[in-house]
Amino acid sequence: MTETETAALVARLERLAAGLPGVETGTSYGAAALKVAGRMIATARDAGTVVLSMPLDEKEHFLELAPEIYYETPHYHGWPAVLVRAGAIGDDELRQRLGEAWLRRAPAKLRKLRPAGDG
Numbered sequence: 001m002t003e004t005e006t007a008a009l010v011a012r013l014e015r016l017a018a019g020l021p022g023v024e025t026g027t028s029y030g031a032a033a034l035k036v037a038g039r040m041i042a043t044a045r046d047a048g049t050v051v052l053s054m055p056l057d058e059k060e061h062f063l064e065l066a067p068e069i070y071y072e073t074p075h076y077h078g079w080p081a082v083l084v085r086a087g088a089i090g091d092d093e094l095r096q097r098l099g100e101a102w103l104r105r106a107p108a109k110l111r112k113l114r115p116a117g118d119g
Contacts, residue, residue: 005047006032009086013042013050016095020102021113034098036110041101050084050094051076053101069093 010025010032017023022036031051033043043051054062059082062070069088076083084094103111 002047006044009044009047009050012086012091012094013044013098016091017041017098017102020099020106022106022110023102036102036106039105041105042098045083048086050086050089051081052084052097053080053105054082054097055080055104 013034014025017034020036023034023041024036026033026035028035028040028043028051031043031045033040035041039053041053045051056078059070059072059080062082063072069085071083071085073083084097086094089097
């Protein structure tokens, strides 16, 4: 995968997270990442993979529910993050997962700014 393809994935993540208050693009371990209040919600690990912040219990659920989309490697085992095959997940579902990650990571003052009924 090329740098251009990775940049396209970052642009997709930014577009899908555009309505979430306080989201900024930064880096996490050298990779482009979306953060809220300095806390990572998603990282473009490479052009085909998103690392998404997710509690362990939810992670196990999604790994079982849709292994064609969600997976983990030994490096992420036991960590509250799941790997997502970017080409296998639609925009609506990815937007939903980004919103859920944002809700878990955003401080209360930012959560109050999110419109009611928004994801």
